[in-house]
Amino acid sequence: MDLSARLISWYQENKRDLPWRNTTEAYIIWLSEIILQQTRVEQGLPYFERFAAHYPTVSHFAAATEDEVLRLWQGLGYYSRGRNMLKTARQVLNDYNGIFPTSYTELIKLKGIGEYTAAAISSFSANEAKAVVDGNVYRVLARYYGIDEPINSPKGKKTFQQIADEVLDVNRPALHNQAMMEFGAMLCKPKNPACGICPVHLDCIAFKQNATTSLPVKLKNVKVKKRYFNYLLISDGETVLMNKRGDKDIWANMYDLPMIETTEQLIPNEILHLPEAAVFGKNLTLLSHSGIIKHVLTHQQLFIQFLIIKEKPADLQPGWFYTDIDNIKKMAIPKGVIIFIKDFFNF
DNA sequence: AATACGGGGAT
DNA sequence: ATCCCAGTATT
Numbered sequence: 001m002d003l004s005a006r007l008i009s010w011y012q013e014n015k016r017d018l019p020w021r022n023t024t025e026a027y028i029i030w031l032s033e034i035i036l037q038q039t040r041v042e043q044g045l046p047y048f049e050r051f052a053a054h055y056p057t058v059s060h061f062a063a064a065t066e067d068e069v070l071r072l073w074q075g076l077g078y079y080s081r082g083r084n085m086l087k088t089a090r091q092v093l094n095d096y097n098g099i100f101p102t103s104y105t106e107l108i109k110l111k112g113i114g115e116y117t118a119a120a121i122s123s124f125s126a127n128e129a130k131a132v133v134d135g136n137v138y139r140v141l142a143r144y145y146g147i148d149e150p151i152n153s154p155k156g157k158k159t160f161q162q163i164a165d166e167v168l169d170v171n172r173p174a175l176h177n178q179a180m181m182e183f184g185a186m187l188c189k190p191k192n193p194a195c196g197i198c199p200v201h202l203d204c205i206a207f208k209q210n211a212t213t214s215l216p217v218k219l220k221n222v223k224v225k226k227r228y229f230n231y232l233l234i235s236d237g238e239t240v241l242m243n244k245r246g247d248k249d250i251w252a253n254m255y256d257l258p259m260i261e262t263t264e265q266l267i268p269n270e271i272l273h274l275p276e277a278a279v280f281g282k283n284l285t286l287l288s289h290s291g292i293i294k295h296v297l298t299h300q301q302l303f304i305q306f307l308i309i310k311e312k313p314a315d316l317q318p319g320w321f322y323t324d325i326d327n328i329k330k331m332a333i334p335k336g337v338i339i340f341i342k343d344f345f346n347f
Numbered sequence: 348a349a350t351a352c353g354g355g356g357a358t
Numbered sequence: 359a360t361c362c363c364a365g366t367a368t369t
Contacts, residue, residue, distance in 0.1 A: 036364040043355060043363085077353025080367075114366045134364045154348065181364055190362065191358060220361090221349075250352065297353055298362095335354065350369075358360085 003144060003200060004169040004176050010199045011179035014186065016041075019048065021178070026100035026125040027058045030088075033117045034081050041185070047076050059098050061089035070254055070332030079254065079332075084112030102126040115161070123173040131164035132177045133157075136184025141167070142216030143188060146205025150219045222299060228264060229304045230271045231257040231337065232280060233344065234312060239322045240345075241312070242331070246319070250297070255331040257306075257341075258313075258320055265292070268307050279317055285310035295336035304336050306344070 001009075015021070018041065020032035031051050035044040050072055055061035066086055073082035088110045092100055101107050102125045107118040119130035131137075138151040141163050149156040169176040187194045193212050201207040206215045234241040243258050245251050260276045268289045271277060277284065290306040313320075323331075325345055333341065 033364065038353085038363055038365055040356070040363050075354075077355085078365085080352065081365090084366085112366070116365060120364070132364075135362070136364070177364095185364080189357095218362090223350090252352090295354090299351060299353095348369100351367085352365105354363105356361105356363090 002167075003203075004167055004179070006199045007140075007179040007183050008169070008172070008175050010187075011175070011182050015178070015182055016186075018045075019052075024125050026102045026121055028052065029121050029124045030100060030113075030117075031055075033120050034085055034112055035076070037081060037117070038078060039076065044076070047073070055089075057098075058089050058092050058100055061085065062093040062098075064089075066253060067332065071330060074332050074338070075335055077335075079252065081112055083253065087111045088113070100125075102128070104128055104130050120177065123177050127172075127174050129168060129170040129173045131161070131168040131173070132181065133161050133164045134181060134184075136181045136188075137164055138216050139190065140180055140184045140188050143193075143206035143212055144200060144204045146209065146211070146215070148215065148217050151216045152219050224299060224301055226301050226303065228262045228266070229302055229336075230260045230262060230266070230268075231304065231306045231340075232259065233257055233306050233308045234280075235308075235325070236312075238324065240325055240328065241316075242321055242323050242328075243317075244319045244321070250300070251334045253332075255333050256337045258317070265303055268305070271307060272309070279315070280309065280313045281311040290340055293336060293340065302336055304340075306340050308344075 020029055023029065032048050035047050035051065054072060055064065064086060066083060069082045069086050070079060073079055091110060092098060102122055104118045104122040107113050107121050108115070116132055116134050119132040122128035122130050123132065138160055141147065141160055142151065145163065147159070149159050151157070151160060187198060195201045195207050195212065198204070198207070206212045241258055243256050245254050245256060247253055260271055260274060262271065268286055272284045272286060287308045287310055289308060293304045295302040295304055328341060328345070329347065
């Protein structure tokens with residue numbers, strides 16, 4: 001038996017029961033695939049349930065607001081996925097009569113759908129013969145065939161896509177794709193792969209050469225920069241001054257508090273005497289302040305602190321607005337900020 | 348070809 | 359601390 005046939009057999013015996021595997025409805029599969037981008041199944045599952053319940057069809061989704069989608073997405077990260085989903089839902093309603101496309105060629109045109117996701121949706125919903133290549137597939141192929149080309153270089157990506165296409169069982173692409181990914185996720189794991197119970201280990205180059213730990217090869221690049229977010233919390237107990245973020249930086253279009261970003265860690269007193277603090281008023285009174293909360297992201301480390309001040313600013317800057325404290329619960333607020341706010345206002 | 352974009356879990 | 363997760367869009 002070849003690799004595909006063996007992995008399909010393994011899959012049929014060992015697969016997890018996941019809700020998006022019980023349908024061929026392109027809309028539902030799209031929902032699951034976007035949510036699962038760069039996200040573990042266990043983390044994405046509750047969000048999938050939430051979105052499927054809120055938006056049973058693509059028309060329901062298209063009728064949502066961006067604020068609402070981002071609020072549902074809160075805590076999952078990579079929020080552009082949510083924003084792009086709304087664009088795509090609306091496009092499907094307008095340009096495809098509300099019928100979610102199932103062909104790779106149409107899918108790849110939509111916002112938030114790249115090569116992987118187009119292959120996944122087209123194969124799962126319509127059995128189109130497109131091979132998915134995700135993190136799992138890179139790992140399985142690199143090990144089984146002993147390929148040491150970096151998986152994250154443009155050249156490497158082409159190589160692996162080519163091999164994935166050759167290995168694909170064109171007669172049952174959906175099953176094949178599911179099997180490759182499930183096998184990678186459950187058995188051929190990044191650390192401590194379960195080679196002892198692996199159905200293909202005797203033909204696996206990495207196993208035979210004892211090289212599973214060194215494959216796949218990945219170029220690492222990430223230079224992490226440090227940023228210092230100094231939030232000012234201004235509240236009279238009824239309302240609080242909030243800020244809607246712009247559409248460029250992290251947490252685009254989400255809500256946080258007015259902030260002074262500094263290039264180094266400063267103490268509250270120093271921050272309030274910064275020229276940038278003038279927009280909040282002069283001779284500011286610091287009522288209290290939080291400790292420094294370290295919020296670690298892929299490309300940056302955020303050092304966040306909250307300064308509670310007494311004065312209300314005379315003029316509101318762009319993005320600033322007052323809202324009832326209760327309304328905060330309905331707004332999409334990033335993890336590093338909502339943690340403190342919840343604690344501060346006791347909800 | 349590089350970089351930006353979150354948050355969490357495993358090791 | 360480091361890796362990496364059912365990746366995509368932008369520069």
